[in-house]
Amino acid sequence: DAERIHKQLDKGRIVIVAGFQGIDENENITTLGRGGSDTTAVVLAAALGAEQCEIYTDVDGIHTTDPRIFKNAAKIEQISYDEMLELASLGAGVIYTRAVECGKNYDVKIHVRSSTEEKEGTIITHEVPQMEGVVVSGATVQKDMAKIGLVGVDNVPGNAAKIFACLAKAKVVVNDIVQTEVSAKKANLSFMIGISDLAAAREAVERIKEEVNCESILARDDIAEISVVGVGMRTHYGVADKMFSALAKAK
Template identity: 65%
Template sequence: MSIIVQKFGGTSVANSEKIRNAAKRAVAKYKQGHKVVVVASARGKQTDELVADAHELNPNPPKREMDQLLSTGEQQTVSLMAMAIQGMGYKALSFTGHQIQMITDSVHSKARIESIGSEIIHEKLDEGYIVIAAGFQGIDEKGNVTTLGRGGSDTSAVAIAAALKAKQCEIYTDVDGIYTTDPRKYSKAVKIHQISYDEMLELASLGAGVMHGRAIEFGKKYGVEIQVRSSTLDIEGTLITQEVPQMEGILVSGATVQSDLAKITIIGIPHSPGNAAKVFSALAGTKISVNDIIQTELDDNSANLSFTISKNDLADALKTIKAIKAEIQYRELFIREDIAEVSAVGIGMRTHYGVADRMFKALAENKINIDSITTSEIRISCIVDKQQSDKALEVICDTFQLDKEPEERDM
């Protein structure tokens, strides 16, 4: 029998009725002859409520204690899910991250998975149980509870699927799949039926909120197919899978806009070997993720070094860079918080020319100014004024006909 992992997000288990509906989906797969593992998030806004309680008691709560606190949300859900399945007449057992030996590093609130002890899960599956595992959490080598940060339950689910060599990991959420862009910003967006891991990684890194990049990385590394589906509608979702030849015929698969960004420019950094390394080593030491990096020469002796980061990391980033000013001897810092990044993504860019030309011409015709441009093999991104970002996204979507199914688009 093949193993199926199902993950249910917070909105999909927000109350007793939704938990019961999720339990019915697990039972349905079980009745089809599959071994079933369910990974569940905390219910509804429970995590937000726990965070608010913590900050009411301590404006700067220790991260270790926050992990200990937040992990209780998922523990409640998995117990309730097991009770619901048992109430339907089927065997089910719930487990915490500790009980399935989800071993992580010791970075509280942003822990990374190092290994999973799959023996207990296999044992219970072989005994006919539906196994319910708490997402988002693990333990470090000293037994401290850790949490995986944003998208942690998705990451837990795909990692468990990889460890169990599952046939597929189904991600149930409040949307019915992945769309060519956010339908709330571009109402004509259409659902993508199949997308490659690489395209989805780019979209996730650029702010597409349906799935987190770390979960996609696990899927790609271990060959786990991921199906994103609606928790309320019984319809086809989006399959994230290995790249297949026909995907290259799709010029642009999706577009994104990311507005929670800040751009830091280090002005007048000397042309000394290792200065850039010192900057990014210092930022890495404070666990700050850097996005687009651009270096522009000023003269033979100095350059400007620009990069974007999450706006939430701005204060820590500035503190870190100012702390090494004497060491790298830059002149000054220039900060922009009034920016957004719009991007077009598609593996068809590898084999088709003219994508950048079409995109830049369309933005220029609509009087949208580009601050800076970065690219990858399958992505083109532009920094624009935040107040123009929604218009820029609309222009890109119209230019590449993201309101149509791939077979209906003009090349």
């Protein structure tokens, strides 16, 4: 109920609301978890009918990649909710996914801007046609990743479900999944995880190995993941070519 806040605003007062906390179904005060302050701000903006929610942070907006790694990273003036959700899920830590999801669900524009400089930041909003003119909006790098591969799994329906059910039971968060059919009877399956989950994931797949008739299990802990994001890739070709050519050139 935003009525109390509206009354104070109508009196010309500045209203300060604590972020990062809420009330559960039993009316106990609880925290909202990671990104709770951003989420609080966006939900308040929606409840108050605000045109946009401004998130002040230590950077001047969303960049095409991490400016701490690549000094020539450019600031993005406008990005869609879906692109931002993708970037956030892939490691871009400027704003958390729940806040962006709330903005999308309640049609609240989010303006990410600097808390130390008076200049425009990045607007997160619904996709507009001109966004497709920008082929790649951003790139992310996730370090401290690991990869597990199951070689020669029986190629029958339900085996992948068994493997990932076992991983879920072990509370392992799985990122990218690749399954390749090597014959009519066998398939290879690999997936990416955070390196902190490697031991638990390895134990989980070892338990299911015989049930899915897996020939061998491979694990690597020296993996980094690079991702490119952009709605324009739906209508433009050659992005993968340029990406892999750049990686090959850099060896």
